[in-house]
Amino acid sequence: MxxxxxxxxxxxAALASFGLLGAAAAADPEFAGSQACGKCHQDAYKTWKQSNxxxxxxxxxxxxxxxxxxxxxxxxxxxINLTDAxxxxxxxxxxxxxxxxxxxxxxxxATGGHLFLDKQWNRMTKKWENYGQKNDWDTNCATCHSTGxxxxxxxxxxxxxxxxxxxxxxIACEACHGAGAKHVKSRKKADIYVFAGKSKAEQTRVCGYCxxxxxxxxxxxxxxxxxxxLPHPEIGKTWHPGDDWxxxxxxxxxxxxxxxxxxxDTLYKGDLAGMFKxxxxxxxxxxxxxxxxxxxxxEFLQSKHYQKNLASCSDCHSSHAGKKPMxxxxxxxxxxxxxxxxxxxxxPGTGSTAAGLFLRTHTFNKNQSRPPQLTAxxxxxxxxx
Ligand code: HEC
Ligand code: HEC
Ligand code: HEC
Ligand code: HEC
Ligand code: HEC
Ligand code: HEC
Numbered sequence: 001m002x003x004x005x006x007x008x009x010x011x012x013a014a015l016a017s018f019g020l021l022g023a024a025a026a027a028d029p030e031f032a033g034s035q036a037c038g039k040c041h042q043d044a045y046k047t048w049k050q051s052n053x054x055x056x057x058x059x060x061x062x063x064x065x066x067x068x069x070x071x072x073x074x075x076x077x078x079x080i081n082l083t084d085a086x087x088x089x090x091x092x093x094x095x096x097x098x099x100x101x102x103x104x105x106x107x108x109x110a111t112g113g114h115l116f117l118d119k120q121w122n123r124m125t126k127k128w129e130n131y132g133q134k135n136d137w138d139t140n141c142a143t144c145h146s147t148g149x150x151x152x153x154x155x156x157x158x159x160x161x162x163x164x165x166x167x168x169x170x171i172a173c174e175a176c177h178g179a180g181a182k183h184v185k186s187r188k189k190a191d192i193y194v195f196a197g198k199s200k201a202e203q204t205r206v207c208g209y210c211x212x213x214x215x216x217x218x219x220x221x222x223x224x225x226x227x228x229x230l231p232h233p234e235i236g237k238t239w240h241p242g243d244d245w246x247x248x249x250x251x252x253x254x255x256x257x258x259x260x261x262x263x264x265d266t267l268y269k270g271d272l273a274g275m276f277k278x279x280x281x282x283x284x285x286x287x288x289x290x291x292x293x294x295x296x297x298x299e300f301l302q303s304k305h306y307q308k309n310l311a312s313c314s315d316c317h318s319s320h321a322g323k324k325p326m327x328x329x330x331x332x333x334x335x336x337x338x339x340x341x342x343x344x345x346x347x348p349g350t351g352s353t354a355a356g357l358f359l360r361t362h363t364f365n366k367n368q369s370r371p372p373q374l375t376a377x378x379x380x381x382x383x384x385x
């Protein structure tokens with residue numbers, strides 16, 4: 001594997017030994033990698049490293065939860081989804097997630113991707129749950145869990161043969177600031193994406209590319225099902241912050257709430273059926289709250305905060321706060337509202353991420369009168385080697 005000189009020894013070792021980037025992953029010349037950025041932007045690197053964005057997909061030994069290892073034999077995973085082949089803890093190469101829940105990946109020799117095991121761990125209830133996902137992580141989830149994802153070859157008639165590459169796993173610097181190899185050389189602000197000065201809608205769209213729920217009929221997973229993500233429409237290209245992805249193959253990507261014709265209350269045949277909640281509280285107020293997780297963008301579009309150009313995601317969340325969750329302050333409300341406007345009152349958990357575990361709604365609906373639901377708190381405890 002030929003790598004540009006700027007890649008550190010560590011990065012090379014990581015690419016080679018982890019294998020997630022695949023044999024296909026000659027380093028992406030447009031991207032520099034977060035370690036390169038960190039050489040000049042040490043504070044930004046440090047705060048990002050502490051955020052969950054840097055921790056989404058990691059090698060098993062680095063990030064498997066302590067409880068998971070202890071409870072593996074007590075109702076934990078036993079087989080690989082799709083093939084039904086038996087699986088042991090030792091077969092796991094990557095873990096996905098850690099803050100709300102954790103899922104487990106093994107290699108899929110047939111496609112070059114990765115398949116899931118049949119159980120997931122709920123960190124808050126400390127219980128095993130069934131998990132039936134039968135699509136490769138790489139062609140169903142990866143755009144949102146990595147940086148610089150590209151489809152490098154794709155044939156409608158044979159999605160199983162598709163090829164892809166990623167510049168880096170996890171949501172790294174260049175997922176939000178754009179490909180930065182040019183900036184590393186020039187050190188010019190003009191060669192990197194900066195949020196300051198961009199419209200609130202555009203800033204929100206950068207985050208919304210991943211904090212969304214959709215169904216993609218144009219690009220299928222290796223298993224031939226509609227993908228849950230939105231790779232760049234052109235084969236070989238990758239997404240850049242600032243791109244207006246709402247215009248990409250609009251008729252083939254069902255994105256409720258983003259395209260006028262895709263009303264949130266329509267029941268779609270695929271994975272989105274029933275995922276936008278229209279319970280009594282929502283119905284009364286004409287809002288669609290999340291039924292599942294990663295729907296913040298669609299919820300926020302309905303909010304007056306968005307519609308009146310008052311706030312973007314980054315006005316309340318700092319990608320460089322270095323804390324979890326990356327909230328500048330629950331106290332952001334106080335800057336604009338009286339003390340009766342609290343997170344507990346106006347942002348109840350509606351989006352289910354695991355059994356009985358919810359994410360907070362982002363519709364900012366004034367009549368949120370739900371009983372409190374379990375939301376995630378605290379820090380994950382990892383298994384020490
Ligand atoms: C060799 C040193 C160097 C490296 C490596 C580097 N930068 Fe920079 N970066 C700079 C300098 C110098 C500036 C200030 C440029 C200016 O003010 O015109 C800057 C500015 C920025 C800004 C704008 C800051 C602001 O105040 O608005 C961002 C964002 C940024 N860099 C991100 C990155 C990312 C992401 C990477 C990795 C892809 C990276 N940088 C790699 C030197 C570097
Ligand atoms: C999830 C998106 C995201 C990721 C990942 C991210 N940033 Fe940022 N970055 C932002 C946003 C948004 C701002 C604007 C200020 C803010 O909201 O904190 C920013 C601000 C900056 C700035 C300008 C200085 C400042 O504090 O305003 C620099 C430099 C920077 N980021 C570099 C990096 C580097 C280097 C990495 C990786 C180590 C990185 N960023 C990862 C979103 C991100
Ligand atoms: C459209 C982008 C997108 C796609 C596609 C996507 N995710 Fe995610 N995922 C997210 C975002 C954003 C979060 C965090 C926010 C949230 O859950 O609301 C998340 C959270 C998670 C978490 C919890 C992380 C933790 O720390 O607990 C897991 C596990 C997860 N995703 C697995 C998957 C799997 C498996 C797939 C594919 C079957 C997938 N995701 C597809 C965007 C996506
Ligand atoms: C490339 C996809 C992607 C982009 C772009 C992205 N996110 Fe995320 N975000 C994720 C995923 C995946 C997670 C779950 C990470 C985990 O649990 O390990 C997440 C988690 C979060 C969380 C909750 C976890 C925490 O650390 O607090 C917040 C808040 C968040 N993102 C805000 C933002 C904001 C604000 C932006 C834009 C500046 C943004 N995200 C851009 C994919 C993305
Ligand atoms: C940048 C200022 C700002 C911040 C920060 C802010 N809000 Fe708002 N919010 C507003 C404004 C202004 C309105 C009124 C919009 C209108 O009705 O024209 C509003 C509207 C609302 C509404 C709807 C009220 C209605 O009558 O429909 C709710 C609920 C709400 N905000 C909750 C919150 C919560 C909770 C937070 C903190 C997490 C928060 N807001 C943070 C400025 C802000
Ligand atoms: C008006 C302020 C505000 C805006 C704007 C905002 N959020 Fe949040 N967000 C919050 C608060 C407050 C929480 C709850 C934090 C907590 O529980 O400590 C939160 C929680 C989250 C979480 C974690 C879910 C959970 O249940 O803890 C994610 C992910 C997230 N926000 C993403 C986003 C994204 C993406 C956007 C833009 C589309 C956005 N937020 C816009 C205030 C905001």
